[in-house]
Amino acid sequence: MDIRIFKNEAEIGEAVGKLYCDFINSKPDCVLGFATGATPVPTYNYIVEQYKAGKVSFKDVKTFNLDEYCDLPKTHKNSYYTFMLENLFSKVDVNLDNVGFLDGNAADPEAESARYAADIASKGGLDIQLLGIGRNGHIAFNEPSDEFSGESHKVKLTDSTIEANSIYFDDIPMPRYAMTMGIGSIMKARKIILIATGASKAQAVKDMIKGPVTPHCPASVLQEHKDAVIFLDEAAASLL
Numbered sequence: 001m002d003i004r005i006f007k008n009e010a011e012i013g014e015a016v017g018k019l020y021c022d023f024i025n026s027k028p029d030c031v032l033g034f035a036t037g038a039t040p041v042p043t044y045n046y047i048v049e050q051y052k053a054g055k056v057s058f059k060d061v062k063t064f065n066l067d068e069y070c071d072l073p074k075t076h077k078n079s080y081y082t083f084m085l086e087n088l089f090s091k092v093d094v095n096l097d098n099v100g101f102l103d104g105n106a107a108d109p110e111a112e113s114a115r116y117a118a119d120i121a122s123k124g125g126l127d128i129q130l131l132g133i134g135r136n137g138h139i140a141f142n143e144p145s146d147e148f149s150g151e152s153h154k155v156k157l158t159d160s161t162i163e164a165n166s167i168y169f170d171d172i173p174m175p176r177y178a179m180t181m182g183i184g185s186i187m188k189a190r191k192i193i194l195i196a197t198g199a200s201k202a203q204a205v206k207d208m209i210k211g212p213v214t215p216h217c218p219a220s221v222l223q224e225h226k227d228a229v230i231f232l233d234e235a236a237a238s239l240l
């Protein structure tokens with residue numbers, strides 16, 4: 001693991017955003033895996049600024065997102081698809097036909113998982129997967145459990161995740177299930193970038209980096225990835 005510590009989330013947004021822009025400029029038809037949540041927003045803001053300044057284009061970029069809630073219309077204001085539209089996709093020149101998403105309303109989650117894996121593979125596989133981390137060490141919606149997951153699958157969200165994310169649901173109760181890329185799918189990415197900011201992530205960061213590789217802290221699997229870069233602010237790094 002390559003661990004980089006910055007003063008605050010703004011500095012991380014610039015560093016990671018720059019890394020993405022440089023990569024897109026070196027491979028304009030690259031395949032990028034994106035994450036939702038509060039953590040990547042400064043990175044998306046930086047990328048949008050660069051796009052507006054004419055310094056990067058998403059014209060031929062292909063994207064895949066980590067996860068999506070189940071039993072929520074794709075266009076609901078809290079869907080992860082809407083999040084990506086609002087924070088990145090509607091603000092750059094990405095072709096929406098090149099935007100891949102898990103269908104949280106698929107009648108057959110196993111078939112949906114196979115479709116997603118085949119779609120990612122047919123585009124050449126993920127060049128870079130962006131990740132945040134949950135306070136319990138989850139990545140995507142792979143919650144602590146007794147074994148590492150493989151490809152995409154449907155999950156029941158834990159109380160900790162429901163508590164953390166329900167602040168965003170002010171009209172309907174937060175969904176209890178999601179479709180997520182599995183640990184196996186994430187580990188296939190050629191490069192992984194994980195960002196963690198804030199003191200609430202410090203314990204999970206310590207477990208991820210210093211603890212044993214165990215599905216009880218799903219992010220610890222990144223110790224086994226050959227190109228995982230971890231961007232931390234000082235608060236998230238405070239227990240290292």
Ligand code: F6R
Pocket residue numbers: 034035036037038039040066067131132133134138139140141
């Ligand atoms: C989002 C995702 C989640 C978040 C994690 C951290 O697509 O897969 O694993 O990365 O829950 O969320 P924030 O960034 O809101 O603290």
